[in-house]
Structures are given as structure tokens and as C-alpha cells.
Amino acid sequence: MKAVVLAAGEGTRLRPLTEDKPKGMVEVADEPLLTHCFDQLIGLGADELVVVVGYLKEVIIDHYGDAYEGVPITYAHQREQ
Numbered sequence: 001m002k003a004v005v006l007a008a009g010e011g012t013r014l015r016p017l018t019e020d021k022p023k024g025m026v027e028v029a030d031e032p033l034l035t036h037c038f039d040q041l042i043g044l045g046a047d048e049l050v051v052v053v054g055y056l057k058e059v060i061i062d063h064y065g066d067a068y069e070g071v072p073i074t075y076a077h078q079r080e081q
Contacts, residue, residue: 001044001045001046001047001048002046002047002048002050003044003046003048003049003050004050004051004052005024005034005037005038005041005050005051005052006052007022007023007051007052007053007054007060008053008054008055008057008078008081009022009023009054009055009081010022010054010055011026011055014026018055020056021056022053022054022055022056022057022059024037024060025059025060025063032063034051034060034064035068038064038068038071039069042068042069042071046071048071048072048073048074049068049071049073049074050073050074050075050076051064051073051074051075052075052076052077052078053076053077053078054077054078054081057075057077060075061075
């Protein structure tokens, strides 16, 4: 099953936490929000993750790379909201 994760927004309502990172990288319980999301999706049977990125996308791509826990990640860049 392919899972699509929307992670392109700026997270302006989370300022100042999102001044230097996208909202998906804000930590909760010592892990980025996206990590919690990926764990849940993989637990539900996702075998591919498609992550829509935009604001500070490099932070997400550098952190997760091409796979998470052996599950491949494809990134789709949203240029405009």
C-alpha cells in the first residue's frame, strides 16, 4: 500500500518552532512528527511512502533520505500552496 504524507506547509501557526525547520520536523516525545506518522503508516501496512514537501524540504530529505525503516520514500515537491 502506498501512503501519501502532506508535509509541504510552512507551519506559520507553530512559530517560532518552524522558523528553521518544517512543521513535520517539530519534535514530539523526542522524535519529529513525521517519524510518528511514518511509524503509524508502516504499522498499518504501508510499503511505500510518498512525502509532499515544500517549505525547507531539504531538512526532511536530508533527515530521512530514500527510505525509512526499509520502506522507500519518494518526495514530491509542491512549489505553490
